[in-house]
Amino acid sequence: PLIFNVNWFRKGTDGRFLWPGFGENMRVLKWIIDRCEGTGGAVKSPIGWLPSPHDLDLEELDVEHKCIIELLGVDHEEWQKEIAAHEKFFGSLGGVVPQELQTQREQLAARFKL
Numbered sequence: 001p002l003i004f005n006v007n008w009f010r011k012g013t014d015g016r017f018l019w020p021g022f023g024e025n026m027r028v029l030k031w032i033i034d035r036c037e038g039t040g041g042a043v044k045s046p047i048g049w050l051p052s053p054h055d056l057d058l059e060e061l062d063v064e065h066k067c068i069i070e071l072l073g074v075d076h077e078e079w080q081k082e083i084a085a086h087e088k089f090f091g092s093l094g095g096v097v098p099q100e101l102q103t104q105r106e107q108l109a110a111r112f113k114l
Contacts, residue, residue: 004032005047010071018067027057045074046111076112083109 006028012018019025031051034040042049053068086105090097 002036004035012067012070018063018071020061020063024061027061031056046076047074047079047108050074079112083112 008019008021008025010018028051031040035042035049041052041055043052050072053065053072056068058068083105086108090102090105
């Protein structure tokens, strides 16, 4: 199945939320539906396929372009922490993690050259 991950609560360097949320979330959900239907554009990243600013309906959205770029970017430092947390969590499960999940985690770490 196609799997999508959205961080609605991502904050900028100023500590403020980058995305306005609420009804504006439909813009992201529309892109997800378009991807599922094979019509939505995307760019490849270490964490999978992400929309470019041109792939989202940003018409009349009151968000600065620099915030959109930050939202769609991949924060390597944050993902390194996330991957380390995955490893710790998997270790806490006492060796019962399916090999497929281990492989996915290893491939993700390799894409970040960890």
